[in-house]
Amino acid sequence: EASCAAYEAAIREAGGVDLQLLGIGSTGHIGFNEPGSAFDSRTRVTELAESTRRDNARFFDSIDDVPTHAATQGIGTILEARQLVLLAFGESKAQAVARAVEGPVTEDVPASALQLHPHATIVIDEAAASLLQGR
Secondary structure (H helix, E strand, C coil): HHHHHHHHHHHHHCCCCCCCECCCCCCECCECCCCCCCCCCEEEEEECCCHHHHHHHHHCCHHHHHHCCCECCHHHHCCCCCEEEEECCCCHHHHHHHHHHCCCCCCCCHHHHHHCCCCCEEECCCHHHCCCCCC
């Protein structure tokens, strides 16, 4: 908790974040803000969903080695950045992208919070865009 508070303080002392680069998880999470994360959340330690652990298992020798918790900037912290850029590539991201971009703004899809930001850019390939209705 102290490290998370210190991180928030360091951001404030630096004058904020100019550019926040984001990815999106298969559940629509950004950072490790799993579905249900509050839009006003701050940097904190959070428990990872099993789907997030499975999605990240490729980076580890075994699923048992994948952490169960992670430190993440909160959605409130992320939304304070002056510019947001979300990158998503591949068919496995298509449903999350469609829900984040065209669905309702809801804590069930944390990336949908980007709809609230005045300077958010989403960079996706054809596969990640394949479920968008407004293509």
